[in-house]
Amino acid sequence: MVNQTVDIKTDKETLLSMYREMLLARRIDERMWLLNRSGSIPFVVSCQGQEVMQIAASFALDKELDYALPYYRDLGVVVHFGMTTKEIFLQAYAKAEDPNSGGRQMPSHFSQKKNRIVTGSSPVTTQVPHATGFALASKMEKKPSVSFVTLGEGSSNQGDFHEGLNFAGVHKLPAIFMVENNKYAISVPLHKQVACDNISDRAIGYGMKGIKIDGNDTFAVYNAVKDARDRAINGEGPTLIEAVSYRLTPHSSDDDDMTYRTKEEVTEEKTKDGLAVFKKYLVEQGYLTEAIEEEFEASIKNEINEATEYAENAPYADASTLERYVYDEKGAN
Numbered sequence: 001m002v003n004q005t006v007d008i009k010t011d012k013e014t015l016l017s018m019y020r021e022m023l024l025a026r027r028i029d030e031r032m033w034l035l036n037r038s039g040s041i042p043f044v045v046s047c048q049g050q051e052v053m054q055i056a057a058s059f060a061l062d063k064e065l066d067y068a069l070p071y072y073r074d075l076g077v078v079v080h081f082g083m084t085t086k087e088i089f090l091q092a093y094a095k096a097e098d099p100n101s102g103g104r105q106m107p108s109h110f111s112q113k114k115n116r117i118v119t120g121s122s123p124v125t126t127q128v129p130h131a132t133g134f135a136l137a138s139k140m141e142k143k144p145s146v147s148f149v150t151l152g153e154g155s156s157n158q159g160d161f162h163e164g165l166n167f168a169g170v171h172k173l174p175a176i177f178m179v180e181n182n183k184y185a186i187s188v189p190l191h192k193q194v195a196c197d198n199i200s201d202r203a204i205g206y207g208m209k210g211i212k213i214d215g216n217d218t219f220a221v222y223n224a225v226k227d228a229r230d231r232a233i234n235g236e237g238p239t240l241i242e243a244v245s246y247r248l249t250p251h252s253s254d255d256d257d258m259t260y261r262t263k264e265e266v267t268e269e270k271t272k273d274g275l276a277v278f279k280k281y282l283v284e285q286g287y288l289t290e291a292i293e294e295e296f297e298a299s300i301k302n303e304i305n306e307a308t309e310y311a312e313n314a315p316y317a318d319a320s321t322l323e324r325y326v327y328d329e330k331g332a333n
Helices: 012-037 051-059 075-081 085-092 127-140 153-157 159-170 199-206 218-233 263-270 274-285 290-313
Strands: 067-069 147-152 175-181 209-214 239-244
Touching: 012 051, 012 075, 012 085, 012 274, 012 290, 051 075, 051 147, 051 175, 051 218, 051 274, 067 075, 067 127, 075 085, 085 290, 127 147, 127 159, 127 175, 147 153, 153 159, 153 175, 153 199, 159 175, 159 199, 175 199, 175 218, 199 209, 199 239, 209 218, 218 239, 218 274
Parallel strands: 067 147, 147 175, 175 239, 209 239
Antiparallel strands: none
16 A cells, blocks of 8 residues: 555656556456457456556555455456466466466456455356455454455446445445446446436445546546545445446457447547556656656566466366365365
C-alpha cells in the first residue's frame, strides 16, 4: 500500500510502478489472445480496458492485510496481489503447477492463499457473500483488514449481490464492493440490465455509501478505494463503488461482439482507454521517458516469453491425481 501521507499524483516511483503493472496486465492479455487464436490455450477472458481501475484500486489496499475476491476479468488485481506471470500462464495452459486449481479449473478462476486471493467459481457473483463473510471475520477478530471484491455490472442483478450487500450494510462490515461497469453483461447493454440510472444508486437500499467514478481515471479510482478502506477500518461500514469503463475486446475468446455492438463504437471507446490516458499524464509530468517506456516493454516481453515457454513445456496433472482436491485423502494433513 502507498504511504498515505504522500500525494499520489506526484509520487513518481509509485506512479511508474502502477503503470508497469497496468502495462504488464495488458501485454499478458494480448499474448493470451494470440495463444488462443493459435490453438495453444483454450479460453481467454480479457481485462483489456479495465486494467487501470484494477491496478489503481489494488494500490489503495494493503495486500499484506486485505483480502482480494476477484472476478474472472481481474487479471490486474491478481498481478498486484502477487500472482506471477509464470503462474498466470500455467493456469492458462491448465498445467499441474497452476496455483489456482492444479490445472483442474478453467482459466481466470483465480485463487492463491499465500497472496490472500480468495477462490472464485464459475457462477457469477458467488464471491460477494464470500467477501461479506471475510469482512465479518475481520470485524469479529478485530483485525485491521478489509475484503475487496469485484464484479461486473450484470452481476449486480444476482441474488448473491443483494444478500451480500444487505448483510454487510446491516453489520457495518469492512468490505469494499467494486462494480466494474464495462457497459455490457456479455451481450446485454446496461440500459437493458437495470432501470436505475446508476448501479451505485443501489447502495442507499443497503445503508452504505455509494459512489460512481470514471474507471479510466487512475486517481479517481485510487482515491475512492483509499477513502472506502479508511472508512471501513474506522468502523464506518462498507462502500459500493461503481467504476465505469469499457470492455475493449469480446466478452471472451468464444464471443463475437460484432453481433451486439459496432466497430465504430469500439473504435470510439478506444480513444478513452485508461492506459493511454495514464501514460499521457506520466509523460506530461516528465515521469515516463522514452527510455523508461522502452525498458518496461523489453523487460515485460522477456518476462512473458519466459513464462509462456515454461508453461507450454510444463507437465499436465498426472491421471493418478484425478480425485485430488475433490475427495478427502487418507493421511492428508
